[in-house]
Structure formats: structure tokens, C-alpha cells
Amino acid sequence: MDFTFDDEQKALQDAVRELASRHAPAEAHGDVPVGPAQHDPKAWSAIAEMGLLALPFGEDVGGADASTVEVAIAATELGKARVVTAYADALTAAGLIAFGGSDEQRAKLLPDLLDGSSLIVPAFAEPGRAWSLDAYDVTASAADGDVTLTGTKEPVPFADVADKLVVTARVGERTGLFLVEGATVSGMRVRFDDTPAVALGSIDDAARAIQAGVNLGILAVAAEALGAMDAALPMTVEYLKTRKQFGVPLAAFQTLTQRAADMYVSLELARSTVLHAGMALAADPYDATVASRAKVVVGQSGRHVGQEAIQLHGGIGMTAEYAVGHFTARITAIEHTFGDTRWHLAALARDVAGHPQVDVLA
Amino acid sequence: MRLQMSDEDAAFQQRMRDFFTTEIPAELRERWAAGGELEPDDMRAAQRLLNAAGLAVPHWPVEWGGQDWTQLQRHLYLQEIQAASVPPPLAFNANMVGPVIATFGSQEQKERFLPATANLDIWWCQGFSEPNAGSDLASLRTSAVLDGDEWVVNGQKTWTTLGQHADWIFALVRTEPDAPKKQMGISFLVFDVKSPGVSVRPIQLIDGGHEVNEVFFDNVRVPADQLIGERGKGWTIAKFLLGNERVGVAPVASIKRALATAKEHASATRSGAGTLLDEPLIAARFVELETQLSALELTVLRVAANSHGDKPEPASSILKLRGSQLQQDVLEFTADIAGPASLQWSQPDDTDLEAWTALATPTYLNFRKASIYGGSNEVQRSIIASGILGLKG
Incomplete structure (x- = not known):
């Protein structure tokens, strides 16, 4: 096992870092937007033009033939600079199409999605329901060969700017994937009322495709959270060095520096895990266990680093003008995307008796 | 970035595994695994078997019995020796005074002490x-x-x-x-x-x-x-020795084996109509510890891959701290799994209790030392804060 970046990977890292610095939120004063990011068309087209969406996909569908390792590298840099876009969402949709769609659907949909000329996002969440890979309340029905969906998905990030949606919907006792245009979208709410839909591939393949697509999304958000932690810790350290109280820098207080050291531990554990997940999902995109472990480690590290970054800053960390709290907000949103720590622990626990121990060295 | 080990490293790992599991007596390894006390003669026997095969002090200079291994090979060696429950070479000899004499000693001192130290002729x-x-x-x-x-x-x-x-x-x-x-x-x-x-x-x-x-x-x-x-100039030597003591002090494979053993115990402990392992909170704690341990193991591997010569990857500073925490977490959990059976600390001749349960609480208590020795976890945090983060009061 080797964790070192090759020259191409370093070049990608530099390029994304440069891109991210151009699209990072400006130094803010006064009335600063908080909460979920709004779509930024300039940042989005820069990401698409650099080919970051294409990274893990094959050239036959317009991909760059790189891998999920490169996705992790790119998403980390975006997270570090607080460039919040539909990157993970679009990658997930692309994964659902790549792993679940028919050859014809892949050829038709992926090139435009990967080069940014069409935005497709996934719709999983149903109002009043906990996270699930399965759909319950949005149902698909077929009549005379035409498929329609009925029900509500909410929240669906970036639904208001998407050209199409990939929707999970109930088919009898199973969950299928459907492509939809023309649902009724209001903010993050998407309503279907006998809305025409096209089945994505065969329902027999849907469960595996959902796993692979969500794995890709998990990797992208986990790497983004890693980047956010990787920025929040140096900010905190810098603050401890410069802020003076009682006539001395905060760094004179061990109760603070010891906690900063613990933040570093959490950060580095997350880094190892995300990089490994990038490598492991490149080898097996369906590996749910690797994805769940990454989500758990990043979830626990993120909670720790995000909360402590605010606390060690004190009052200034609470203000919208200052970046550190925005990192924590984003880390929190990521925790609640694609299943939280408890969800993934429960998923892992279902196989607790199936393996004597975990071996990471293959 | 590469997920798989190279063929050479995989072959190296297999060679280590074969040696430890066939050349070191199973009886000795079983007693060590069970947490029982080993007599000094047992320790000497194990270290001499390793030394005869060049495996007691592989990190020493080659002329004094070392092997010119990569960091990853050193990790694989440690992993396999722990996984096979081989009593490890005495740390005071192999990891402390040996490297000190090899680095700071005179030629005469090296000749006088190093062979006897490697062979545990001097304890x-x-x-x-x-x-x-x-x-x-x-x-x-x-x-x-x-x-x-x-x-x-x-x-x-x-x-x-x-x-x-x-x-x-x-x-x-x-x-x-x-x-x-x-x-x-x-x-x-x-x-x-x-x-x-x-x-x-x-x-x-x-x-x-x-x-x-x-x-x-x-x-x-x-x-x-x-x-x-x-x-x-003894302080320079002390810092050198303590630095060596901290490197490779995340005994990942030992912790992993302890966790796997705890899982066997949980699946053999009846609870209601099933076993303890069927309990959702117990199952969740197992996979949480497995996940945290794999994050540590991946960090050990990352550090091994990125450390060159005397320039260690900065993340190496977290290994002792996190390793001791997880070691303690697993032993605490083991004592919890023993539950009421842990009330008895020694195994009477006449008992229906499993032998491991008598050791669970003493072992848990004993390993509270892990976050105190070798530079307490508070010292480790100070090293991270000042050495890595640049936070100097």
C-alpha cells in the first residue's frame, strides 16, 4: 500500500487549489449568507471545464479515465476553500447512470453531464423519513408502457437548477431508479403527480447501482469534509497564536493547545481513511463497507474538529463574518448527507458476526 | 497511490507469517496470547529463536544484526509478530539501550554489549x-x-x-x-x-x-x-531513546487480535435467547472500534510509506496517543463483555466460569499504564502542539 501522490495527482491538486482560490467566498462583512450554498454558475462551469466531474469515469462515456483517488484529491481542495457546489450530487447522479443505466442511456446522458452542459442530481430523501437507500413514499407505476411517478422528495439539493433528476421510487417491494424531467420543483422540494419518468436500466440492477452511486457521493463529501477540517484547524492554530488575553497569546494555555493537538489527531485519522477509501473504491466501486467506514471516521472527526474549532476561537467563531463557523456548518450538512454516523454504524453492525477482524492490507 | 502491496512485500509478509507461526512454539504463543505471565526463561527462549533468524533486532544497523528493511517491511514484521502472539523482543534491549549503544557507544562498548543485548544474554x-x-x-x-x-x-x-x-x-x-x-x-x-x-x-x-x-x-x-x-550529553541520548520508544508504538495488530478475541467471547456469552453479540449496542461498539482501529492502521501505513530516513511523516506523532487510547478502549470493552464474570480475579480450581473472564478486569486496569508510560498522552499532545502545530506557550 502506498499513500504518496504521483506527479499527475500533485498537478491536479495544485490546479484545483488554484481554481478553488478563485471561487472561494470573498472576505465578508455585514450581512453574510448562511445555511445551504446557492448554486454558483461560475464556480460550477470552472469545475466542469477542468474535468473534475469526469475524473472517475471511462473515456467511452466522456470520462477522464482517472479514478476515485483523483475525486478525493479534488473534493478535498474544494472543501478547504469552502467552494460548495453540486459536485458530490452530480457525481452521484453520474454514478447511478454509469452503474445502473443501459448502454444507450449511459451514452446519451453521461457526456453532457460530465462536461457540465447538463446538470443531473439525485433525489433520495422523502419528507418525514430517516435516510434510506430505499424509496417508500414515491411510487412508480406503469400503464401501457408509460411509467409515471407520484409522491414527494425533499430536500433535494440543487433541484431548482437541475435539468434532470435521478429519483429512487418504490416498485412493488423494490426500489428502482428513474429519470425525470418536469417534476414540480419548489426550492428543495420535488413533487411528482403522475409525472412521466423513464426507468434507468433494469430494476434488477438498481440496488447495486444505488450502492455504487452513493459510494461515489460519500467519497466526494467525505473528502470535502476532510478539506474543511484541514482548513479549520490551521485557522484555529493561527488564532491561538495571535489572539491575546490576560496579556499573553491563547497558545500559552495548555487547556487550549492540548485540545488543538486532539483536533490534529482526528484530522489525520480522517485523512488516512479518505485516501484509502479513494483507492479502495477505485478497485471496487460497490464496496459498501469501505464507504460506511469512511463516513463514520469522517463523521466523528468532523464533529470533533468542527465543534472545537468554534470553541477555541470563542465568540468570533460564532460570527457569520468569520469563516470557521461556516466550515462547521458544512461539515454538519455532510454528516447528514448519504447517511449519518449512526446509520453507517448500524449498517456495519449487521455484518458484525460475518468477519473476525478488519484487514486493511490487501 | 496504490492499494495493493507489491509482490515482494506480500512475499515478505508471508515469510514472516510462516516463520512466526511455525518456528516459535505454539505453546509459548498461546500462553502469551492468553495474557498469562511468562517466565524470564520463556522470554529468553523466544528472543533467542528470533535472534538466530535475524528477527530480534531488525531495525539495528546491519553490522550489529539489523536488516536493511523499508518502513513498510518493518510494519509488516511488527504486524505479523503481534498477530502470531509471539512474545516480542524485550523492549529495553531491542528498542531502547541497543539503538543507543549502536548510535552513541564506542566500538569497544558495541562489541561488548550489542550481541549480548540482541540475544537477551543481558536483560x-x-x-x-x-x-x-x-x-x-x-x-x-x-x-x-x-x-x-x-x-x-x-x-x-x-x-x-x-x-x-x-x-x-x-x-x-x-x-x-x-x-x-x-x-x-x-x-x-x-x-x-x-x-x-x-x-x-x-x-x-x-x-x-x-x-x-x-x-x-x-x-x-x-x-x-x-x-x-x-x-x-545524556539528555540528547534520552531524547533519542524516547523518540524511538514512540515510533511504532501503535501495536495495531495486538489490539486487533484483542478485539477479535473479544468478539469471540461476546458470541459465546449467552444473553436472553441469543448472545451478547446479537445486542445492537454491543454490535455497534464492535464495528465502531473496528472502524477506528482501521483508521489508525491506515495512518500507520501512511506514515510508513511517507517516512524517509530520519524525516518522519508528521502524522507519526499521533500513533502513540491514539494507539494507547484504542488499546484501552478494547480492554475496557472486554471487561464489560465479561460482565458479572469479571468479579472473580483468579481462576479457582472449581469453577464454571471461563478462564479469560478472571483476567479481564486486572488486564483492563493494568493497561491504564499505556497512556502514562513512554511519554504520557498529555506529553504526546504537547509534542503535537509545539512540534507540529507550532503552538508554543
Whole structure:
């Protein structure tokens, strides 16, 4: 096992870092937007033009033939600079199409999605329901060969700017994937009322495709959270060095520096895990266990680093003008995307008796 | 970035696994795995088998029995030795005084001590801590005064692990009491613990075991040629030794084996109509610990891949801290799994309880030491804060 970046990977890292610095939120004063990011068309087209969406996909569908390792590298840099876009969402949709769609659907949909000329996002969440890979309340029905969906998905990030949606919907006792245009979208709410839909591939393949697509999304958000932690810790350290109280820098207080050291531990554990997940999902995109472990480690590290970054800053960390709290907000949103720590622990626990121990060295 | 090991590394791993599981007697490994006490002769037997195969001190210089391995190979060696429950080479010999003598000793000292140290012909113990010099080691007061061609040593050391079995001690002593800083004027002295004036008194610990000792020096006369390195530069040696002590001190494979064993115990412990492993909170705790342990193992591998020469990857600083935490978490969980059966600390002749349950609580209590020795976790955090983050008060 080797964790070192090759020259191409370093070049990608530099390029994304440069891109991210151009699209990072400006130094803010006064009335600063908080909460979920709004779509930024300039940042989005820069990401698409650099080919970051294409990274893990094959050239036959317009991909760059790189891998999920490169996705992790790119998403980390975006997270570090607080460039919040539909990157993970679009990658997930692309994964659902790549792993679940028919050859014809892949050829038709992926090139435009990967080069940014069409935005497709996934719709999983149903109002009043906990996270699930399965759909319950949005149902698909077929009549005379035409498929329609009925029900509500909410929240669906970036639904208001998407050209199409990939929707999970109930088919009898199973969950299928459907492509939809023309649902009724209001903010993050998407309503279907006998809305025409096209089945994505065969329902027999849907469960595996959902796993692979969500794995890709998990990797992208986990790497983004890693980047956010990787920025929040140096900010905190810098603050401890410069802020003076009682006539001395905060760094004179061990109760603070010891906690900063613990933040570093959490950060580095997350880094190892995300990089490994990038490598492991490149080898097996369906590996749910690797994805769940990454989500758990990043979830626990993120909670720790995000909360402590605010606390060690004190009052200034609470203000919208200052970046550190925005990192924590984003880390929190990521925790609640694609299943939280408890969800993934429960998923892992279902196989607790199936393996004597975990071996990471293959 | 590469997920798979190279063919050479995989073959290396297999070679290690084969040796440890076939050449070291199973009976010895089983007793070590069960957490039972090993006699000094058992430790000597194991280390001599390893040394004969060149596997006792692989990280030493090649001319003194080392192997020119990569960091990853060193990791694989440690992993396999732990996974096979081989009693490891005595740390005081292999990881502490050996590298010190190999680095700072004279040619004569190397020839005199290194082969015997590698083969455990000399059993070493450590004389560093004193009653008033723990984490603040440089405050040590044990003195050595030159009298002709002998040093005369007076004072007291403490927490001397396995000192009751030791032949020799390596000790930090103050040779220049008037040095301007407390870190100056310390020297590194080695001597026979059977020397007149040395007395060893046991300290009983909360698990009932006798593992550490107090060692007293009353006008102990030590030949001058048993001072290692430069007189007055002992602090440099101490820092070198403590640095070695911290590297590779995330015993991932041992922790992993302990967790796997705990899982076997949970699946054999009945609870209601099923077993403890069927309980959702128990199952979730297992996978949480497995996940946290894999994050640590991946960090160990990342550090091994990125460390070159004497420039270690900065993340190596988290290994001792996190390793000790997870080791303690697993042993705490094991005691919890034993539950009411853990109330009995020794295995009576006549019992229906499983033997492991009697060891669960003493072992849990014993390993509270892991976050105290080798630089307490608070010291580790200070090293991270000042050395990595640049937070200097």
C-alpha cells in the first residue's frame, strides 16, 4: 500500500487549489449568507471545464479515465476553500447512470453531464423519513408502457437548477431508479403527480447501482469534509497564536493547545481513511463497507474538529463574518448527507458476526 | 497511490507469517496470547529463536544484526509478530539501550554489549524516572561523582519495569550538578544491578501484579568506561531513546487480535435467547472500534510509506496517543463483555466460569499504564502542539 501522490495527482491538486482560490467566498462583512450554498454558475462551469466531474469515469462515456483517488484529491481542495457546489450530487447522479443505466442511456446522458452542459442530481430523501437507500413514499407505476411517478422528495439539493433528476421510487417491494424531467420543483422540494419518468436500466440492477452511486457521493463529501477540517484547524492554530488575553497569546494555555493537538489527531485519522477509501473504491466501486467506514471516521472527526474549532476561537467563531463557523456548518450538512454516523454504524453492525477482524492490507 | 502491496512485500509478509507461526512454539504463543505471565526463561527462549533468524533486532544497523528493511517491511514484521502472539523482543534491549549503544557507544562498548543485548544474554532495565522526575524527566537528581576511574552513583529510580529480572540497568545520572540548565550535565551510564549498593524493591500495582520496581543506589561504583556517549550529553541520548520508544508504538495488530478475541467471547456469552453479540449496542461498539482501529492502521501505513530516513511523516506523532487510547478502549470493552464474570480475579480450581473472564478486569486496569508510560498522552499532545502545530506557550 502506498499513500504518496504521483506527479499527475500533485498537478491536479495544485490546479484545483488554484481554481478553488478563485471561487472561494470573498472576505465578508455585514450581512453574510448562511445555511445551504446557492448554486454558483461560475464556480460550477470552472469545475466542469477542468474535468473534475469526469475524473472517475471511462473515456467511452466522456470520462477522464482517472479514478476515485483523483475525486478525493479534488473534493478535498474544494472543501478547504469552502467552494460548495453540486459536485458530490452530480457525481452521484453520474454514478447511478454509469452503474445502473443501459448502454444507450449511459451514452446519451453521461457526456453532457460530465462536461457540465447538463446538470443531473439525485433525489433520495422523502419528507418525514430517516435516510434510506430505499424509496417508500414515491411510487412508480406503469400503464401501457408509460411509467409515471407520484409522491414527494425533499430536500433535494440543487433541484431548482437541475435539468434532470435521478429519483429512487418504490416498485412493488423494490426500489428502482428513474429519470425525470418536469417534476414540480419548489426550492428543495420535488413533487411528482403522475409525472412521466423513464426507468434507468433494469430494476434488477438498481440496488447495486444505488450502492455504487452513493459510494461515489460519500467519497466526494467525505473528502470535502476532510478539506474543511484541514482548513479549520490551521485557522484555529493561527488564532491561538495571535489572539491575546490576560496579556499573553491563547497558545500559552495548555487547556487550549492540548485540545488543538486532539483536533490534529482526528484530522489525520480522517485523512488516512479518505485516501484509502479513494483507492479502495477505485478497485471496487460497490464496496459498501469501505464507504460506511469512511463516513463514520469522517463523521466523528468532523464533529470533533468542527465543534472545537468554534470553541477555541470563542465568540468570533460564532460570527457569520468569520469563516470557521461556516466550515462547521458544512461539515454538519455532510454528516447528514448519504447517511449519518449512526446509520453507517448500524449498517456495519449487521455484518458484525460475518468477519473476525478488519484487514486493511490487501 | 496504490492499494495493493507489491509482490515482494506480500512475499515478505508471508515469510514472516510462516516463520512466526511455525518456528516459535505454539505453546509459548498461546500462553502469551492468553495474557498469562511468562517466565524470564520463556522470554529468553523466544528472543533467542528470533535472534538466530535475524528477527530480534531488525531495525539495528546491519553490522550489529539489523536488516536493511523499508518502513513498510518493518510494519509488516511488527504486524505479523503481534498477530502470531509471539512474545516480542524485550523492549529495553531491542528498542531502547541497543539503538543507543549502536548510535552513541564506542566500538569497544558495541562489541561488548550489542550481541549480548540482541540475544537477551543481558536483560536490561531502564533507570530514567525518579519520584520527583516523571514527565519532567530533566529534573532527575540521581548523582554520579567521578572517583579515580569509577563513577560513584547515589539516588533512586522508580517505575523500573521487570527490574526484578534484570542483569543490567541503563540510567540517566547527573554528572555536572552545577550545569546552567537542568537538561545539561546529565550522563547515560550502564551497570550491573548485582553491583554492591544496588537494591530493588517491588511496587505492587492495582491489578495485583509485580511489574515495576523502585531501585536504590547507595555508593554504587561503576567503571568509567561504562558511560555511553559524551559526558554531560545524556539528555540528547534520552531524547533519542524516547523518540524511538514512540515510533511504532501503535501495536495495531495486538489490539486487533484483542478485539477479535473479544468478539469471540461476546458470541459465546449467552444473553436472553441469543448472545451478547446479537445486542445492537454491543454490535455497534464492535464495528465502531473496528472502524477506528482501521483508521489508525491506515495512518500507520501512511506514515510508513511517507517516512524517509530520519524525516518522519508528521502524522507519526499521533500513533502513540491514539494507539494507547484504542488499546484501552478494547480492554475496557472486554471487561464489560465479561460482565458479572469479571468479579472473580483468579481462576479457582472449581469453577464454571471461563478462564479469560478472571483476567479481564486486572488486564483492563493494568493497561491504564499505556497512556502514562513512554511519554504520557498529555506529553504526546504537547509534542503535537509545539512540534507540529507550532503552538508554543
